[in-house]
Amino acid sequence: MAKLQKSIDKRNALVKATIQLVNNNGFHATSMSKIAKMAKVSPATIYLYFENKQDLVNQTYLEVKSGYTDYAFANYNPEMTVEAGFRLIWHRIADFKLKECESALFLAQCDNTPMIDEPSRQEGIKHLQPLLDLWERGKKEGIIKPISNYLLYAYTINPLSFLMSAQIRGTFVLDKNQIEEAYQAAWSSIKLCN
Amino acid sequence: MAKLQKSIDKRNALVKATIQLVNNNGFHATSMSKIAKMAKVSPATIYLYFENKQDLVNQTYLEVKSGYTDYAFANYNPEMTVEAGFRLIWHRIADFKLKECESALFLAQCDNTPMIDEPSRQEGIKHLQPLLDLWERGKKEGIIKPISNYLLYAYTINPLSFLMSAQIRGTFVLDKNQIEEAYQAAWSSIKLCN
DNA sequence: AAAAAAAGAATGAACGTTCATTTTTTAGTA
DNA sequence: TACTAAAAAATGAACGTTCATTCTTTTTTT
Helix, strand or coil, rough: HHHHHHHHHHHHHHHHHHHHHHHHHHHHCCCCHHHHHHCCHHHHHHHHHCCCCHHHHHHHHHHHHHHHHHHHHHHCCCCCHHHHHHHHHHHHHHHHHHHHHHHHHHHHHHHHHCCCCHHHHHHHHHCCHHHHHHHHHHHHHEECCCCCCCHHHHHHHHHHHHHHHHHHHHHCCCHHHHHHHHHHHHHHHHHHHC | CCCHHHHHHHHHHHHHHHHHHHHHHHHHHCHHHHHHCCCCCHHHHHHCCCCCCHHHHHHHHHHHHHHHHHHHHHCCCCCCCHHHHHHHHHHHHHHHHHHHHHHHHHHHHHHHEEEEEHHHHHHHCCCCCCHHHHHHHHHHHHCCCCCCCHHHHHHHHHHHHHHHHHHCCCCCCCCCCCCCCCHHHHHHHHCCCC
């Protein structure tokens, strides 16, 4: 196998091991030696690919985050109507959170603890811009309530994180019907009509 | 000072130190000796009040959680109409999350990492029952959408956690107007009317 | 044969927890 | 009330372990 491919494989194994260990045991119980063992690599090898533990976690976060936003906007086109665009993006995000739950769970943990440093967190937020632009357009066109983007996010996208967690914890299953109900709840919370 | 009071004070200091350290540095960076130092106590003393670190964290979680639900339902009365009851509980929860943000931030971290063990987590959920009962009544009366309580929670209560985090991170401030906008978003996402 | 990648063993520091001792509180006696 | 002895509470130092990271050597690739 080519050297480069082997390197990529090893790096990916490390990133994947980090995600799985943090998901199952929490960041506090995820040590470098456990990551190394799960990735079938020497602890010392990690330091050929990452500066230190913080760097490993930051890079893992950014990789997962951009996988998420790439998926969310993959077939979005800014020419769409506001409602169609929102429906599309919302469903892509729902899809991602429910299918790629390993990634989604990891992001939920990162977003709620200080395990990620602030620069990486800021970097991760940038990728959501197309959705924010869509919302601004929706407000101008009088289709979406004229409220802060934080509110719009809190009431349409953030609930999906909670539902994903509940689903993983096994207390609840989101079927197709419920996803549609969730979409209706999201849309009715932000649409402007009477 | 009475012996009992002194004990209570010390226990409270330990619980408070745990909350503050976990909030500021994360669970992974919160050690027993740091907790002891912040509570102005010897590390050994912690073990007079708590079995071990996990027990300290579990107990802290349950204490904060019941403070939260006590506040939420303090002036709620099951005789109220569905809409009035919901409005009241929602505003109490919003109040708590924005004023007692130390507690709220701690709970948000607990709810998104495996730092709390499963029995304590289950215990913490029980206290929300009055809200679930209210929702069931609302569904029967045709006032609230006939959807899962998980969805109702995700779209009305959970967004407040996100807004609280954003506010603490300083990227956003929720004023009185915005709280009312948030309430309208929450209510319009679950109320039943064409 | 030289260079790069990977390894295991070793590092000091920090961890959660316990131990032996000291300090504080309590309760009984004068 | 003042004194004292037993009990309880609290301590700092020390325990064995594990941590993140580095060092030296071996293996693999060029």
